[in-house]
Amino acid sequence: MKDKLVTSVSLPAEAAAFWRARRVEIMRYAERFLRIQMRHSVRRAVTRRYNHEGESFTIVTTRFSAAEYDTLHFVAASLRVSVSSLIYGLIKLWLKPSRRALRRFFATNYDCPPQKWDPEAGFVEESLIFWRVPDPETTQPPVWLTPVT
Numbered sequence: 505m506k507d508k509l510v511t512s513v514s515l516p517a518e519a520a521a522f523w524r525a526r527r528v529e530i531m532r533y534a535e536r537f538l539r540i541q542m543r544h545s546v547r548r549a550v551t552r553r554y555n556h557e558g559e560s561f562t563i564v565t566t567r568f569s570a571a572e573y574d575t576l577h578f579v580a581a582s583l584r585v586s587v588s589s590l591i592y593g594l595i596k597l598w599l600k601p602s603r604r605a606l607r608r609f610f611a612t613n614y615d616c617p618p619q620k621w622d623p624e625a626g627f628v629e630e631s632l633i634f635w636r637v638p639d640p641e642t643t644q645p646p647v648w649l650t651p652v653t
Contacts, residue, residue: 507570508567508568508569509567509568509569509570509573510565510566510567511565511566511567511568511573512563512564512565512566513563513564513566513587513588513591514561514562514563514564514586514588515561515562515564515588515591515592515595516559516560516561516562516592517559517560517561517562518559519592519595519596520561520562520564522595522598522599523564523566523591523595524564526598527566529598530594530595530598531572531594533594533597533598534572534575534576534594534612535610535611535612535634536597536610537590537593537594537597538575538576538579538590538612538632539610539634540597541579541583541590541593542579542632544583546582546583547582547583547584548584571612571614574614574616575612575614575632576590576591578614578630578632579632609636609637610634610635610636610637611634611635611637612632612633612634612635613632613633613634613635614630614631614632615630615631615632615633616628616629616630616631617629
């Protein structure tokens with residue numbers, strides 16, 4: 505098993521209960537949710553947005569793979585929102601039965617190749633690419649593998 509990064513997120517109490525019980529299942533919808541979020545413009549020269557709900561919040565210790573953690577932070581930093589607010593939005597998406605019925609068709613590839621980072625200058629370039637995962641039920645075999653009749 506690969507090492508997980510341990511961190512915490514702040515969630516409304518009801519959402520925290522869902523997250524604790526179903527984190528792995530909820531994270532299966534991350535690609536869909538992040539693609540929806542990336543329809544918004546990159547935000548600059550604004551302050552970060554946090555969760556603002558009328559109920560009490562709970563700090564939840566959670567574990568992410570390095571890929572999950574980097575991907576969530578990339579989108580959160582680009583949109584100037586907290587990772588906690590992304591997780592809360594992801595939980596709300598997961599709570600919609602119609603969304604859960606849809607299958608997952610994308611995988612992500614986060615990349616941050618080393619650039620320049622020293623006292624003279626900081627240059628960091630990040631990218632997040634979504635790759636379509638073929639649906640095995642609808643994918644046709646190549647023509648050369650189709651039996652001749």
